Amino acid sequence: MLRNLKDNKKFGKVIANFYVIEFQNRRLPHAHILITLAPEDKPKCPDDIDVIISAEIPDKDTDPLAFETITKNMLHGPCGPCLIDGKCSKHFPKKFCAETTFHDNGFVQYRRRQNREPIIVNGRAVDNRWVVPYNRDLCVKYNAHNNVERVSAKVCGEESFEDIQTIDGVIHPTFRSACHALGLLDDDNEWHETLSEASNWALDSQLRNMFCSILMFSEVSDPKQLWEQHWGELTDDLERMMRRQTRNPKLRLTPEEMQNQGLQEIEHILNKLGRSLTDFPDMPQPSSELARNALNRLIRDELEYDTHDEANRFDTLVRGLNTDQYRVYAAILDAHSRDVGGLFFVYNSGGTGKTYLWNTLIAKFRSKRKIVLSMASSGIAALLLSGGKTAHLTFKIPFDLDQHSICNFKKDSTRADLSDICNDNRVFGGKLVVLGGDFRQILPVVPDEGRESIVAATLHRASFWRDCQVMCLRINMRLCRSDVPSDTLEQIREFADWIIKVGEGVIAGVSITEEGNVQRYYSSDTLGHTEDGGILDNMEPMELLNSLNLSGLPNHCLELKVGAPEMNTRYTPCRCVTLTTLNVNMRVRLLWMVTEQSRAKGTNYVHRSWSMVFTDSEGNEVQITLFNADIDKYKENLKRGKVYSIAQLELMPLDTSYKYATNQMRLKFGNKTMITEILDDCDDIPRYNFRFIEFCNIPQYLHMRNSPLIDVIGLVIYVSESYRVSGGRQQFKRDVLLCNTNMETMRLTLWEVFAHDQGRFLFYELNQDHVLGASMVSVGSYYGACLSTVGRTRLFIDPDINETDDLHG
Incomplete structure (x- = not known):
């Protein structure tokens, strides 16, 4: 073909030529040929183009050979591989055009006249719009696809790489995308x-x-x-x-x-x-x-809030901010928008809207998919915050602090990842931290120290206080409510003033304002005898000694009224048990989570019991045991893993024969006991309450009295077949080998129902790397220390706790 074009001068004198032969896997080789004609032979007008290039179907009667060749080789379609987003990448079908024209960009629009009816080729109707431009003589001579076109005559020479990437006025990001826009690349x-x-x-x-x-x-x-x-x-x-x-x-x-x-x-x-x-x-x-x-599960939990719900909640809350609150809100948002971090302390007394401001800020940031850690020093305060937790739970702060205390973070755990503060030496690593409270209510307690030590332990003396921006709230929101009667507002105002006076020391004593007579109970104090039998007559008067109120010693006079609340801090290990004096009965209101159930039977007659262990947000336990008819009365209202508010209970010593919790006291349901399920999220109350013992410390329990029951957790690395043990009565057992993070192992024997249920599951799922948590198992000795299930034992497969993540890691 090159010889035909050059020697025979088919289109005129060829002064330059360039060609590329492409070899494809599925098709025969083909060539792309570019020839440059001498100036005198170049087509200069549309009539010159029509002489050598055609884009129309020949007449079947006057030129049957050309008709057969063109309809066989030079018709585009049907479109398939050339479709991109439902459109032909070769821009077929073309538009009808009465005559050949030159575009301003130098390209040619070939003549495609609408002068005949469509013809049927391979079952589809085609016309001149589907014809690939061709030269009649070349197509007939070679009986093959010969696409002949005149290239653009007006192409600006590229002067920069940007010009190469510019196609039709659009600058493409890469050379490949520019080639793709020109159609130089095969489609995908x-x-x-x-x-x-x-x-x-x-x-x-x-x-x-x-x-x-x-x-x-x-x-x-x-x-x-x-x-x-x-x-x-x-x-x-x-x-x-x-x-x-x-x-x-x-x-x-x-x-x-x-x-x-x-x-x-x-x-x-x-x-x-x-x-x-x-x-x-x-x-x-x-x-x-x-x-x-x-x-990171901690980060995922903080990012799973619905941004749409939080945005709606923010729109509602922000409209209720007063001028003081909005001033603080704007300052905090300004620090966040400038990404400079900052430490703020919002100082205010009760009722000025601390919690309302916190929840507004929380909703604002969470609606933008930001991580907000909302914390409080107590569980009650944390419940008032959206997604709030106690600082002790979030940062694993020990309850009993001393100079050797450290936060209980596991190495390489998800919670430990948060300890990295971005390698920033600023306060709190440059993070935006907002603190708040009333100094009247958060005065520290320093045992056995005076005023100077207490002042030295306050927040004002902290090393970061100089970097803290203090902002005050002065408007009492409780007094701004229009839906409250005037007499109620006056009572609220009096209570707010009373709170401030108590905090400022104006009211230093305790008064019981309930109606009724005050009952006074005095301590029984006597002077001791000396070694020679004499009385210490030279001591201070008894009245003076009784008037002293010393830290660590109860007051001489205890005043009580029917209906007045008291705080029991000694008789029970439960923290902050609120008691109410009602004649001779004692009532308690607590919030707990059901964690365990059990059943026992007597010998001479059926004696039913049902024990539950309740756990609060601080990990304290207390047991409730129901007997006989009470089981049927309350069992349907109490479910394992749910959170309840239970009022009107009695507090009494715990019978050791029914003991499942560590507390020495138990709660008893009465006729007036009220049970209410808490449907809100209570993440601060743990679903599980374990006291895991390290494997290396288990042998020391072998020599303890009363055979204490312990909790353990480990990765299951071996489970034996179930087999029968002969003795006084035949029993089934199954051995499980546990491994901890220190690669220490411990054997746990599962008996009877445990061997059949959890043991069977672990046996068939051994290759799944399950973690087994065992609560209340006994310690024994058989070729070394080993563990065994008892009637009180509870087994948990893959419990949702940090230790499980550590063992899987």
């Missing part, structure tokens, strides 16, 4: 169809392997577009995988996190094959920070 429809078809039957992991194979062993012109169009099919299983990995069935990944996890999986597959996503510049790269956040 084949790979799009391959992935779409495979997604109907292949697993997601198989699709990811196929995607990597396409990247490595095929010519993909636009890998990024291939990924963006099919990433949903490649990552459909990753959310389920993450739920199993984090043991969080409520986990929800955002589309951005799903794409990032998919890229992580693609990168892992490519790395095993000696490649990386960095070898494909157009492909997006995975973010390691997003991957870490997806695996």
